[in-house]
Amino acid sequence: MRIRDWDTNLRVRLGAELMMNTTYWMFFPFLSIYFAEEFGKNKAGLLLVLSQIFSVIANLMGGYCADRFGRKRMMVLASVGQGFSFVCFALASSPWLQSPFLGFLAFTIAGVFGAFYWPASQAMVADVVDEKDRGDVFAIFYTSINIAVVVGPILGSIFYVSYRFQLLLFAGLICHLVGLILSKWTRETVPQQRRTTLSTEGKWYYFLRNQLKDYSLIAKDKTFLLFIVAGVLAGQTFMQLDLLIPVYIKDFVNKQSLFKFGDWSVVVNGEQAFGIVLAENGFLVALLTVFVTKWMGRYYERNVFILSSIVYAVSIVIFSQTHWVWGLILAMAFFTFAELMGAGLQQSFVSKLAPEHMRGQYFAAASLRFTISRTIAPLAIPMTVWVGYSWTFIILCLLALASAGLYWVMFYVFEKQRSRLIA
Template sequence: MRIRDWDSNLKVRLFGEAAMNITFWMFFPFLAIYFAEAFGKNKAGFLLVFSQIFSVVANLMGGYCADRFGRKRMMVLSAIGQGLSFVVFAFASSPWYQSPWVGFIAFAVAGVFGSFYWPASQAMVADVVEEKHRSQVFAIFYTSINIAVVIGPILGGIFYARYRFELLLIAGIVCIALGFILARWTKETAPVQKAAVLSGGGKWYQFLLNQLKDYSVIVKDRTFLLFIAAGVLAGQTFMQLDLLLPVYIKDVIHNQSLFSFGDWSFKVGGEQAFGIVLAENGFLVALLTVAVTKWMSRYSERNVFVLSSVIYGASLIIFSQTQWIWGLIMGMAVFTFAELMGVGLQQSFVSRIAPDHMRGQYFAASSLRFTLSRTIAPLSIPMTVWIGYNWTYFVLFILALLSAALYWLMFYSAEKKSMKLGA
């Protein structure tokens, strides 16, 4: 499906969100350093975990609100709210006023608004795109994000240290502008609700009770629960890109030659080696997401999901068995291929199994794969002290295989249920 054939909502979002993501990634990778310097590492870590809890709750609430109040309304409010939060953060880091606490609160609030935005944006794609084209559309949006992940930090590395105030202010202005663009040039896509939305005269707790009731329906969806469980196990592998892998590379790569011509050679240490491997991942994702997603759409989802987890596990074994920069580059190519196999198909899978009137909530609940993974995955770092790198990688390999088994069980149980209903 070509971009020119897309619904106008998606065209507006693609280019508007690309600008927002680039500005966001110009400063986001450096905020952990900023908070660590301001509060100390222990307090900064606790505060960032604390802010993540609010984002998780907001993400689930955002799915409910996207289904009840509309995709467009939630996206507009979220974009403007996030923009205003960044403006406050900017002034808390300005030449005239310095307050890390105000900056952190603004950052946490921006994260909450971002969590409200995501379920509505994903549900909108499912609303306006036919099922056979959804994986490709999701893949293009994913590619756009990864292009921002490559471009943003490069620009941020040049400008962040001296122009943090300006970068945060620009990010705020871009987010607010996106909100007004969405308000002006997009239309609502949410299906008409059968039940009336809770009126203003209802009790405040009735809203929360209705929300919990709707999410209880999701919990009873066996297929969806297996999907989340398998995703959490798989997440223990791909979350290591920002956790175990940089620590491992820093420990094993010491002034190795990447290229050599005669007497001249280009040598890299741990940090540089990780930067090269990370750049490889971003480049391959940006370059190949659409092509690999289109290729994978020819095969059954069961085979793709299962094989993706197996290949994730294989990439970890490659990492564990090499202390050579080119071996790590090869391992990252395998790792990235596993990532690309499922990126578009998994979003399309969620959109297909979700009832039309609950898509926002299903997308919000599906994000638990990443939320829970981010909570558990850091345990890999102390594990290297307890059992060493090789055994840590082996444990992660076993978790990847268990993920593959759960994906297989998910499709098996779904097919068995479908056969019974057909009979």
């Protein structure tokens, strides 16, 4: 499906969200460094866990709010709310006020608004795009996010250190602009029947209670439960991309020469080195997602899932053994390859497990791999104080290998269940 054939809502959103995501990725990857420096690693890790708990709760409610109050209304509200949050964050890092606690509070509120934005945005795609074309539309939005992940950190490595106040203020203004664009040039798409049904189902906490009840039923599927647990263990590795890894690079990478030709050289510090490594990740994801997904599709899912976890472990080992910027670039190449190996196959595996009448609930429950992982993963930052970087990396490596073992057990259970059904 060509972009020119898209609904106007989606064309407007594609440009607006690319602008917002690029600005966001100019400073977001460096915030774990900021909080670790301001609060200390112990307190910073615990605060980030607390921040993610609020986002998880908001994420659980995001779909309900999008259905009850409308996609457009929630997206506009979330954009404007994020805008005010980033402006407050900017003021907390301004020449007139230095308040890390206010900055953290603003960051947490921005995360809550972001958790309300994305369910509405995903639902809008389903509202206006035929089922056969949704994969293509989601892929283009995913690619635009990874373009932002490439461009944003490169620009951020240049501007963040010296112009954090201006950058955060600019992000707030961009979010307000996106809210205005969505308000003026998009229309509401929520089916009226769905909104009416929700209005007769009772209070919001009834919806939350029913959703948790659905999760408890899904948890009785042993194969799927193992899939979730293995995903959470593996997630402790890949969630460190914007948590532990930037702090590690900041601590150990001093000024290094990236390129040198005669008397001319490009010298990078820790923040700039991390910006390069993160941009590498986004570039490789944008460039190779389709190719690696098709390549991995030739092999049995069990082997791909297990190998992906092992490659994650290898990447963590390489990270832990080098402070050289080119060594970090090599480690990120392994890290990204592990990410891409299972990206497409995991979604198709969930569809195999899910009964047709519960497919939506299974996909929603599958996202718990990421929400739970992101909630727990910040503990790696204070862990470097408790046991040191070496042991922290060893623990992350062991968790990745443990996820490989759980994937093997999961497929053993899956094959037994399938053979029993066939018999």
